[in-house]
Amino acid sequence: MAQPVITGVGRTDYTRKSGRSILELAAEASLAALADAGLTPEDVGGIVTFHDNDTVQPYEVASALGTGPLAWSQSIVGGGSEMCAAIGAAADVVASGRADHVIMYRALNGASGKRMGSFGASAVDDYRQFMAPYGYASPVQVAAMAARRHMATYGTTREQLGAIAVTQRENALLNPRAFMKDKPLSLDAYLASRPISEPLHLLDCCLENDGAVAIVISREPTGSQPAVTISSWAYGAGPHSTVPYEKYPDITAMFPVYLRDELYGRAGIGASDIDVACIYDAFTYSALSQLEDFGFCEKGEGGPFAASGAIARDGQVALNPGGGLLSEGYIHGMNNVAEAVDQLRGITGDRQVADAEVALVSGYSFTRGSAMILTKG
Amino acid sequence: MSDETTIQRPSPGIDDLTRPYWDSAARGELSIQYCSRCERFNHAPSVLCPTCHRSDRLGWRAVSGRGTVYSYTVIHGSRIPGFDPEVPYLVAMIELAEQPALYLFANVTGVDPHGVSVGDAVEVHFEDRVGDVVLPQFRLA
Numbered sequence: 001m002a003q004p005v006i007t008g009v010g011r012t013d014y015t016r017k018s019g020r021s022i023l024e025l026a027a028e029a030s031l032a033a034l035a036d037a038g039l040t041p042e043d044v045g046g047i048v049t050f051h052d053n054d055t056v057q058p059y060e061v062a063s064a065l066g067t068g069p070l071a072w073s074q075s076i077v078g079g080g081s082e083m084c085a086a087i088g089a090a091a092d093v094v095a096s097g098r099a100d101h102v103i104m105y106r107a108l109n110g111a112s113g114k115r116m117g118s119f120g121a122s123a124v125d126d127y128r129q130f131m132a133p134y135g136y137a138s139p140v141q142v143a144a145m146a147a148r149r150h151m152a153t154y155g156t157t158r159e160q161l162g163a164i165a166v167t168q169r170e171n172a173l174l175n176p177r178a179f180m181k182d183k184p185l186s187l188d189a190y191l192a193s194r195p196i197s198e199p200l201h202l203l204d205c206c207l208e209n210d211g212a213v214a215i216v217i218s219r220e221p222t223g224s225q226p227a228v229t230i231s232s233w234a235y236g237a238g239p240h241s242t243v244p245y246e247k248y249p250d251i252t253a254m255f256p257v258y259l260r261d262e263l264y265g266r267a268g269i270g271a272s273d274i275d276v277a278c279i280y281d282a283f284t285y286s287a288l289s290q291l292e293d294f295g296f297c298e299k300g301e302g303g304p305f306a307a308s309g310a311i312a313r314d315g316q317v318a319l320n321p322g323g324g325l326l327s328e329g330y331i332h333g334m335n336n337v338a339e340a341v342d343q344l345r346g347i348t349g350d351r352q353v354a355d356a357e358v359a360l361v362s363g364y365s366f367t368r369g370s371a372m373i374l375t376k377g
Numbered sequence: 378m379s380d381e382t383t384i385q386r387p388s389p390g391i392d393d394l395t396r397p398y399w400d401s402a403a404r405g406e407l408s409i410q411y412c413s414r415c416e417r418f419n420h421a422p423s424v425l426c427p428t429c430h431r432s433d434r435l436g437w438r439a440v441s442g443r444g445t446v447y448s449y450t451v452i453h454g455s456r457i458p459g460f461d462p463e464v465p466y467l468v469a470m471i472e473l474a475e476q477p478a479l480y481l482f483a484n485v486t487g488v489d490p491h492g493v494s495v496g497d498a499v500e501v502h503f504e505d506r507v508g509d510v511v512l513p514q515f516r517l518a
Contacts, residue, residue: 115456122387122388123387123388123389123390123391124387124388124389124390125390125392126390127421129389129390129391129395130389130395130420130421130481130482131482132386132387132457133386133387133388133389133507133510133512134468134482134483134484134512135386135452135455135457135459135460135463135466135468135484136450136452136457136468136482137457138455138456138457141450141452141455141468144450144452145448145449145450145468145470146448148448148449148450148495149447149448149470149495152448152495152496194453195451195453195465196452196453196454197450197451197452197453198450198451198452198453198465199450200450239427240427246420246421246470246480246481246482247419247420247427247478247480249478251448251470
């Protein structure tokens, strides 16, 4: 099959209160992505999205844009874990010839609308009945449980988690789009931020935003922008990989251990070939554990690795050079996809990673997730 | 945990699969789903045994209620209703004594939330209830 490419990227502003419907946000980002690719809505043969709180459906976006008849559409229920798998499915659709161009978008009013981890006051069903009555249910609480175990097992410290927050904030200061672009962060200020679910504090947690990001996945470059190739993608899930993971063999091990051989094998690369890692940083700890499980360092060494400077833009691998979900914004991971594309296009100005040719992008839900390798050209 | 909150904490949505667990707690006993073919406990309960993937030998068996803290988090603010008056509170992932990697989640009560460590020995008690449901809780042993 042909190597599919990302030909367009479009974003709305990232805000706390968009004052607009999710459909308006999705349409704006999608039209911007098409314009970036030099395409029009009539060229679109497929639309895909993923969601686990608020969203708008692909057929509504298709109607709003006035696309051609769709050959393919999917609306995948799930969190960041589904993101790269959705892009990968779109890549397979264009590579197989079913459509020439597919739009992938994520649009949400994640700050002013439905917030993650919110719960009603009534009875809680299914496995959550063994969690929520104890005040345990939200993503940060589940991440904190794994982080504490990681600390107890490997000696990981808050200062090491803080190195991720501080490094990504330094990147965000160079990103005009970043929510935190005017707010420098010291390690002391990080350590002093208020506790949310210990050992995780406020500045261990991603932002919450309204906004949308869309990309166009195409069978061939359109010539409008430097080409970025989707070299491989993979989905991975461990056994018993449902929240709250109480049957999971090791809560400090994340999904990459289940997909990295497939991901790297299909791309013909290894972790040492990756220049830019836009990995899903819902929490500092999420990034730390993925750095280990994607093989950038040994298991348990993520803390010292992060604190060594290896994750800086000029380090061994540039971690979320746009600031990531922690400091740029939270469009459910899609802003990290956009940053990876821009880095490979070489258009990120002061925060550009020198000679960026290979990028890893991931989406996460602890033990389930997906990832892709993007390459320049 | 206090029951004097004006907003009630979420209660378990008890169904046929989980009723034996909560009925047992109401009698002051901790019971865990058990597959007699695999001779393995399973929590949270599931419709199929996670080892043999069959249902015909699944039942329930009382356990000692003793375990150790595998991990924990101290929570300072929650989007779960009813917990604001409780902060900070501690949720532990407790490894039960009966089987390696047999975990459940509960609060460790009667102790400063910062007075608990990974590896601490704990034991179950049945002094907490939400509505009519007895919630198994743990304290330092």
